[in-house]
Each structure stands twice: as structure tokens, then as C-alpha cells.
Amino acid sequence: MSHRGAGWLERTEREQEEAPSRLHDWLAVPRGAVVADVGAGTGYHSRRLAAAVGPMGRVLAVDLQPEMLERLRERALATGIRNIEPVLGSAADPGLKDACCELILLVDVYHELSQPYEVIRRLVAALKPGGRLVIVEYRGEDASLPIHALHTMTEAxxxxxxxxxPLAWEATWRELPWQFAMVFRKPG
Ligand SMILES: C[S@@+](CC[C@H](N)C(=O)[O-])C[C@H]1O[C@@H](n2cnc3c(N)ncnc32)[C@H](O)[C@@H]1O
Structure with a gap:
């Protein structure tokens, strides 16, 4: 998704349409944790993660579009959030240090990756042993969604x-209105 469409990520109806608050309650991110939001865009989910981890925690917000990271920085500053660290990634490498994170979240990003194998390999390295990778995608099984099929995926x-x-599938959560969330765990 181009940064030119970034306004859509911050639309006011998003809470009602996608129930992100429910997603974050379900994630139950521990206070003080270091987490990454990969494909962070304008930081819609990074800001929610930042509130969950609190001032002693950190959110590494990765994107490959500098323009998205600029918007993310501006919004975080405007809302007084100081624990989000923008990280400029590349198509094959999110630019995260090994074993830096307890949780890595990708919301509506995996289907956009041009080199998914390489990116996920790097994310596995960036997870601490026992850490969670959570991938959220629009349900490709549901033709009634108001989302173009190109931007959806099936669970299969x-x-x-x-x-x-090298990850173990742990759970698939289907309680969101438009998306499913899949949890994979790095062996501990
Ligand atoms: C549809 S937007 C979702 C943004 C955000 N996760 C949200 O839900 O509001 C997808 C984002 O993924 C980013 N992206 C695509 N490929 C990427 C990659 N290889 N590494 C990092 N970010 C990537 C895009 O630049 C875009 O900002």
C-alpha cells in the first residue's frame, strides 16, 4: 500500500469495522515488553502497542516507506508517545536485531511482502526464544468483505x-469482524 493512501489506515470507522481494541485485548502484551510492529504504516497499531507496553517498554515500528515512518513519527509526537522507535526496513530485511522482541505483529502486511520467505526468516531471528509472531490478514474465505481479493489471504x-x-503454529483466532489472526511461536 502506497503512503498516498495512508489516510485510510487512520479512518475513524476503523474501530467499528475492524475492532482493533478487541485485537489488542486478545494480544495481552505484557507491560515492559519490547515488541515490533512490522509494516507499521502510520503507526495505528504501534500506538496501541506503545500504550500496552508502557513507558518501560518499547515498540520497534518497521516500514519500508520513509513517508509512512514520517507520518508515524508525527502522530506519535502529537499524542505524546515516546516509546515508539521507527525502523526503516528493506524488502527482504526488516532491520531488527537478533533476539530483540517478545512479540512481532504484522497487520495487513504479509500479503504485501515481495520476499515473504526472507522477511519471516529475519523475523524468526528477531524473536526471543518462546516469542510470538502474530499475523493478521483480511479473510480471503469471505467474499462479502468490502476488501479487494488481492489484499486478502485464506488461512490455508x-x-x-x-x-x-522454524516456528510452531499455536492458534488461529477468528473473533474479529473482517480478519483472522494466526499465532506462531519460536521454540523456547
Ligand atoms: C496495508 S498497510 C498496513 C499498515 C498497518 N499495519 C496498519 O494496519 O495500519 C501495509 C504496510 O506494510 C508496509 N510494507 C510492505 N512490505 C514491507 C516490508 N517488506 N517491510 C516493511 N514494511 C512493509 C507498507 O509500506 C505499508 O505501510
Whole structure:
């Protein structure tokens, strides 16, 4: 998604349409944790993660578009949030240090990755042992969603692609209105 469409990520109806608050309650991110929001865009989810981890925690907000990171910085500053660290990634490398994170979140990002295998390999390295990778995608199984099919994935598709990664599938959560969330854990 181009930064030119960034306004859509911050639309006021998003809470009602996608129930992000429910997603973050379910994530139950511990206070003080270091987490990453990969494909952070304008930081819609980074800001929620920042509130969850609190001042002793940190959110590494990765994107490959500098313009998105600029918007993310501006919004974080405007709302007085100081624990989000923008990170400029590349198509194959999110630019995170090894074993830096307890949780890595990708919301509506995996389907956009041009080199998904390489990116996920790097994210596995960036997780601490026992850490969680959570991937949220619009449900490709549901033709009634007001989302173009190109921007959706089926659970089966994601399971197949993730099967080659050194992660254990843990759960699939289907309580969001438009998306599913899949949890993978790095062996501890
Ligand atoms: C649809 S937006 C979702 C933004 C945010 N996660 C949200 O839910 O508001 C997808 C974002 O992923 C980013 N992206 C795509 N490929 C990426 C990659 N390889 N590394 C980091 N970010 C990427 C895009 O630049 C864009 O900002």
C-alpha cells in the first residue's frame, strides 16, 4: 500500500469495522515488553502497542516507506508517545536485531511482502526464544468483505507458506469482524 493512501489506515470507522481494541485485548502484551510492529504504516497499531507496553517498554515500528515512518513519527509526537522507535526496513530485511522482541505483529502486511520467505526468516531471528509472531490478514474465505481479493489471504494459504519456517503454529483466532489472526511461536 502506497503512503498516498495512508489516510485510510487512520479512518475513524476503523474501530467499528475492524475492532482493533478487541485485537489488542486478545494480544495481552505484557507491560515492559519490547515488541515490533512490522509494516507499521502510520503507526495505528504501534500506538496501541506503545500504550500496552508502557513507558518501560518499547515498540520497534518497521516500514519500508520513509513517508509512512514520517507520518508515524508525527502522530506519535502529537499524542505524546515516546516509546515508539521507527525502523526503516528493506524488502527482504526488516532491520531488527537478533533476539530483540517478545512479540512481532504484522497487520495487513504479509500479503504485501515481495520476499515473504526472507522477511519471516529475519523475523524468526528477531524473536526471543518462546516469542510470538502474530499475523493478521483480511479473510480471503469471505467474499462479502468490502476488501479487494488481492489484499486478502485464506488461512490455508498462510499455513502453507509458514510451514517452511522454524516456528510452531499455536492458534488461529477468528473473533474479529473482517480478519483472522494466526499465532506462531519460536521454540523456547
Ligand atoms: C496495508 S498497510 C498496513 C499498515 C498497518 N499495519 C496498519 O494496519 O495500519 C501495509 C504496510 O506494510 C508496509 N510494507 C510492505 N512490505 C514491507 C516490508 N517488506 N517491510 C516493511 N514494511 C512493509 C507498507 O509500506 C505499508 O505501510
Amino acid at each position: 494459504q498462510l499455513q502453507l507458506e509458514m510451514a517452511v519456517q
